[in-house]
Amino acid sequence: MALAHDYTDVQYLPAPPKAADTATGLFRLSVSMTFAKDEEIYGQDEDADLIYRVLDGAVRTTRVMADGRRQIGDFYLAGDIFGLEAGPAHRFAAEAVRDSVILVIKASTLRSSGGDVGRLGWEATRRELERAQEHVIMLGRKTACERVASFLKDLSDKSGDLRVVDLPMGRQDIADYLGLTIETVSRMLSQLQASRIVSFCAIRQFRIVNPAGLARLANQTL
Amino acid sequence: MALAHDYTDVQYLPAPPKAADTATGLFRLSVSMTFAKDEEIYGQDEDADLIYRVLDGAVRTTRVMADGRRQIGDFYLAGDIFGLEAGPAHRFAAEAVRDSVILVIKASTLRSSGGDVGRLGWEATRRELERAQEHVIMLGRKTACERVASFLKDLSDKSGDLRVVDLPMGRQDIADYLGLTIETVSRMLSQLQASRIVSFCAIRQFRIVNPAGLARLANQTL
DNA sequence: TCTGCGCCTTGATGCGGATCAAGGCTGCCG
DNA sequence: CGGCAGCCTTGATCCGCATCAAGGCGCAGA
Numbered sequence: 001m002a003l004a005h006d007y008t009d010v011q012y013l014p015a016p017p018k019a020a021d022t023a024t025g026l027f028r029l030s031v032s033m034t035f036a037k038d039e040e041i042y043g044q045d046e047d048a049d050l051i052y053r054v055l056d057g058a059v060r061t062t063r064v065m066a067d068g069r070r071q072i073g074d075f076y077l078a079g080d081i082f083g084l085e086a087g088p089a090h091r092f093a094a095e096a097v098r099d100s101v102i103l104v105i106k107a108s109t110l111r112s113s114g115g116d117v118g119r120l121g122w123e124a125t126r127r128e129l130e131r132a133q134e135h136v137i138m139l140g141r142k143t144a145c146e147r148v149a150s151f152l153k154d155l156s157d158k159s160g161d162l163r164v165v166d167l168p169m170g171r172q173d174i175a176d177y178l179g180l181t182i183e184t185v186s187r188m189l190s191q192l193q194a195s196r197i198v199s200f201c202a203i204r205q206f207r208i209v210n211p212a213g214l215a216r217l218a219n220q221t222l
Numbered sequence: 223m224a225l226a227h228d229y230t231d232v233q234y235l236p237a238p239p240k241a242a243d244t245a246t247g248l249f250r251l252s253v254s255m256t257f258a259k260d261e262e263i264y265g266q267d268e269d270a271d272l273i274y275r276v277l278d279g280a281v282r283t284t285r286v287m288a289d290g291r292r293q294i295g296d297f298y299l300a301g302d303i304f305g306l307e308a309g310p311a312h313r314f315a316a317e318a319v320r321d322s323v324i325l326v327i328k329a330s331t332l333r334s335s336g337g338d339v340g341r342l343g344w345e346a347t348r349r350e351l352e353r354a355q356e357h358v359i360m361l362g363r364k365t366a367c368e369r370v371a372s373f374l375k376d377l378s379d380k381s382g383d384l385r386v387v388d389l390p391m392g393r394q395d396i397a398d399y400l401g402l403t404i405e406t407v408s409r410m411l412s413q414l415q416a417s418r419i420v421s422f423c424a425i426r427q428f429r430i431v432n433p434a435g436l437a438r439l440a441n442q443t444l
Numbered sequence: 445t446c447t448g449c450g451c452c453t454t455g456a457t458g459c460g461g462a463t464c465a466a467g468g469c470t471g472c473c474g
Numbered sequence: 475c476g477g478c479a480g481c482c483t484t485g486a487t488c489c490g491c492a493t494c495a496a497g498g499c500g501c502a503g504a
Contacts, residue, residue, distance in 0.1 A: 045444070063359055065443050071362040073355055085351055091444060092355070122344040129307055129347060132354035133295055133314070137285055139361035140293040140401035144491065171452065179362035181492055186453055203452070203500085221287050222267070222313060366461065393482065406461055408483055425470085425482070 030105045035096035044093045048086035051107050051121075054078050057100020058168035061085065061092035062176070072177040074131055075169060077158060081124050083107075097169045139179045142219065147178040148188040149217035152198060156208055167204040192217075252327045257318035266315045270308035273329050273343075276300050279322020280390035283307065283314035284398070294399040296353055297391060299380060303346050305329075319391045359443065361401045369400040370410040371439035374420060378430055389426040414439075 032055065035041055041052065044063060052059075054076050061073035061082065073092045076082045082094060084107070096102075138147055151174060156165045167174075171189075175182045192198050197213045200206045208214055254277065257263055263274065266285060274281075276298050283295035283304065295314045298304045304316060306329070318324075360369055373396060378387045389396075397404045414420050419435045422428045430436055 063443055065359075065363060065441060069363045071359050073358060084348075085355065087348060087352065091352060122347060125344060125347050125351060126306075126309065129351045129354060130309060130313060132351060132358060133307065135358050136295060136354060136361060137293050139358060140398075141287065141291045176362075182452080183454085183493080184491060187491095190453070219287060221285055403462055404482080405463080405484085409461090412483075 030103045033102050033104055035100050035102060037096055037098045039096050041094040041096060041102065042083070042090055044090060046090050046093075048083065048088060048090045049107050050083060050104050051081065052083040052094070053081050053103040053105075055101040055103055057102075058097035059094055059100060059102070060097050060169065060173060060177075061094050063092050070176045071179070072173060074128075074135070075173075075177065077168065084121065084125055085128055097173065137221065144178075144180055144184050145188050145191070145217060146219045147180065148174075148185060149192065149197070149214055150220065151178060152192070152206070152208070153214050153218045153220075164201065164205060164207055167206070170204075252325045255324050255326055257322050257324060259318055259320045261318050263316040263318060263324065264305070264312055266312060268312050268315075270305065270310060270312050271329050272305060272326050273303065274305040274316070275303050275325040275327075277323040277325055279324075280319035281316055281322060281324070282319050282391065282395060282399075283316050285314050292398045293401070294395060296350075296357070297395075297399065299390065306343065306347055307350055319395065364441065366400075366402055366406050367410050367413070367439060368441045369402065370396075370407060371414065371419070371436055372442065373400060374414070374428070374430070375436050375440045375442075386423065386427060386429055389428070392426075 030053075035057075041059065042048075042050070056078055059076040059080075059082060061076075062070055063073065064070045073085070074082070075097065083090070085092065138150055142150065152165070155167065156162075159165050169177075171182045171185050175185045178185065189198075189200070192214075193200055195213075197208070197210050197217065198206045199209050252275075257279075263281065264270075264272070278300055281298040281302075281304060283298075284292055285295065286292045295307070296304070297319070305312070307314060360372055364372065374387070377389070378384075381387050391399075393404045393407050397407045400407065411420075411422070414436075415422055417435075419430070419432045419439065420428045421431050
């Protein structure tokens with residue numbers, strides 16, 4: 001990550017675009033950076049001195065085993081905070097899923113501040129934990145079909161638009177998030193479309209035709 | 223959970239036994255409770271007003287799907303803190319793996335206190351997150367053999383004794399933690415013993431014969 | 445417009461772990 | 475000491491997903 005070459009500004013920024021969460025205040029004094037598709041934002045084992053927020057685009061956190069097996073920890077879309085999934089060093093790398101604009105703040109600023117700001121960091125960490133735990137359920141006990149259905153449902157729950165949902169990531173990323181292969185993901189998507197649960201308008205955009213059916217297949221426990 | 227029937231004391235307790243962590247201070251004003259094997263400590267969806275610490279025994283957090291599939295979120299041994307894996311309500315239930323003594327503290331006490339104490343809560347949450355993320359890697363991309371090897375290695379890393387390690391939980395609990403069946407866990411344990419990696423002295427106690435071999439099979443990425 | 449490449453889909457086959465089934469071991473209680 | 479119940483192991487078979495293989499589709503650049 002080259003800190004100097006592409007930062008655009010250091011300033012008091014206006015409130016970020018999708019300010020529907022509690023953490024907006026944390027990012028007032030921050031640097032905005034742009035990353036190209038597949039560019040690394042930080043590496044596995046790198047020092048975790050910074051905390052990040054997606055302004056525009058999408059980010060994935062990944063871990064690669066010695067033999068090349070890859071697991072995606074999570075995806076982050078506009079408004080999401082990432083990078084606090086660590087102790088002193090990052091345990092996952094972070095990469096831009098597509099061209100993205102990211103706000104960056106020093107972690108030490110956040111950690112040292114008491115009261116409200118510190119509590120917001122804790123809240124954000126707790127949300128991360130909840131998502132990781134849902135992910136554990138998914139990978140431990142759900143079938144391929146249930147995983148893909150859960151994934152589409154989660155994505156639609158996050159996106160504001162109730163009609164049409166965008167998939168910012170490719171099939172391989174979905175597979176590596178769900179602990180499946182690209183072929184299985186593709187087959188499940190075809191199957192969901194064939195059974196009139198969802199309908200793909202484009203390769204990375206779908207409508208939910210039967211929300212109740214999707215929820216049933218997703219088999220959420222909470 | 224019956225708060226009244228089995229608490230033993232409300233007092234300033236002496237430092238807990240294995241005080242090798244930073245969180246000891248949090249539990250000075252706490253209630254000690256005992257739970258029988260398989261007794262519920264708190265339920266899924268229950269309010270998360272309390273935080274817990276294992277004094278003696280072992281605890282599991284579980285989530286059960288509508289059709290009975292069960293996933294164990296994590297195990298907690300003497301000295302471990304649990305119960306902060308939640309927003310307003312618990313997303314997993316907690317149960318005693320065997321007869322256990324648990325210290326309990328009001329979460330609100332912890333959350334409202336600023337400075338050091340609040341930060342310790344955050345640290346504990348972050349450790350939980352790290353463990354959940356390792357669990358995701360395991361369930362998403364490791365084979366049955368790698369999962370069992372990782373499990374035994376983790377347990378031995380946690381236990382002080384380098385020679386002999388106790389398994390506090392039964393095979394079914396291990397299976398539900400690793401996203402496998404009891405039969406597969408049993409087969410992998412037999413296989414590890416046959417290949418002289420570990421050796422079982424009793425059904426729930428083993429020695430690591432070949433630590434390097436175990437580490438290789440575990441395939442840890444960090 | 446044509447061509448090539450990246451990404452996706454679909455089909456055929458194989459394998460790892462689930463499921464089904466049958467005992468064995470151990471500890472408890474008569 | 476014998477019988478029973480819970481837990482664990484082992485074997486046989488099955489199935490869901492991985493792997494291997496072969497195109498299809500769409501976009502970018504000549």
